[in-house]
Amino acid sequence: MNLPTLNNQFENSLKLFIDKWSKLYSFSNKAIYSKSIVKEIFTKTDIQNLYNWKNGMKLSVLKQKSLDTKIITKLPIINAYKKSDTIELEAFKIEFKKVPAVWKIFLLHIIKPSKYPIYDQHIHRAFLYIHNGAWSNVRNTMSNKAKEEFYFEKYLPFIESQNIKDIKQLDEAFFAFGQFLNSQFYSVLSE
DSSP states (O other): OOOOTTTTHHHHHHHHOOOOOOHHHOOOTTHHHHHTTTTTTTHHHHHHHHHHHTTSSSHHHHHHHHHHHHTTTGHHHHHHHSSSSSOOOHHHHHHHTTTTTHHHHHHHHHSSSTOOOOHHHHHHHHHHHHHHHGGGGGTTTSSSSHHHIIIIIIIIHHHHTTTTTOOOHHHHHHHHHHHHHHHHHHHTTTT
């Protein structure tokens, strides 16, 4: 399969890029995500399942404590946001200011999955690559502030400007491509 990389000319081939790279997406327990994300009202179990899915496994004791105290305790607020037509982002950021960036952005995604894409280092890396940025410097050790600045000031405006119909498919394409960039396979091809 000939896979586009979008470097320099992504405007003309974004749809093709998404179609091709999303087919290479692989993440465990996709059914858990699919079953919970469509709910109109979340239960504690739905939130738990979604964060276990995002984590790729059951949460560690510390992550579970963080989920319980910083997110699940605010389930009524989360469901109020879910019922609302829009989310006032500054109020959301204040309400969930103690939540780490990746989890905060994921919460935003699960509340409004057709508006807010998922964020992680692979998606960040893919975005920077197609925009000729310093993609090889992206690591999970970046500060929460840097992650949020990237997401809200660069990535989200880009997504909104593209009028993408299937945000999850875009997430899958960028995730797969970002993983590829971080793999030994990319380094072999770039020599």
